[in-house]
Amino acid sequence: MSDMLFDPPWWLPLGIIAVGAYLFWSANRKQDTTLRNVGLGVVLLAVVLMAIGYFVDTPTETAVRRTRLLITSVEDRDWTTFASLLDSKTSLLVYRGKEQLSKGAEQTIDRIGLQSVRILDLEARPTQSLITVDLSLLSEQEIAPYPYPSNWRFEWQTDGNGWYLARIVPLPRENFSPDDVSRNLVLPTP
DSSP states (O other), X not given: OXXXXXXXXXXXXXXXXXXXXXXXXXXXXXXXXXXXXXXXXXXXXXXXHHHHHHHSOOHHHHHHHHHHHHHHHHHTTOHHHHHHTOOTTOEETTXXXXXXXXXXXXXXXXHHTEEEEEEXXXXXXXXXXXXXXXXXXXXXXXXXXXXXXXXXXXXXXXXXXXXXXXXXXXXXXXXXXHHHHHHHOOOOOX
């Protein structure tokens, strides 16, 4: 139900506007001021619904926005932004926590010579306490002679205090496996 309020499908407010406009037009022809005001109120309701959908982010929209920002921060080597999106519980293979992951990502990105990252596909699946964002990426790296495709999963969880990034998981695909990522990671120092 909250998705209909905070992320309504495009046809819902347009349908409500159409009904309100018809009521307004019909009542105006008949000189019925009460029904005309009802029609105007219905149109106003649709405008409020569109405004809420535009200005209020759902948890899924927030997870997708933060995931995109995380990818952009890696590409731009903006490690301050990158670290701000992590949590002390965030993990990626051998990395545990914000400090290890930030330092390891920075060293690994320098090691592989990352030049660019492009998101090819993104799919978000929300449940009650988990939002899974699956990505297909295409990256250019100095260690690879051609653009390198990879798939990733970002798992955002809630602990009652808000949503945080719990895990980053490389997903297998043709010509890419999680072992490829493991081989190129700069291992964390104890």
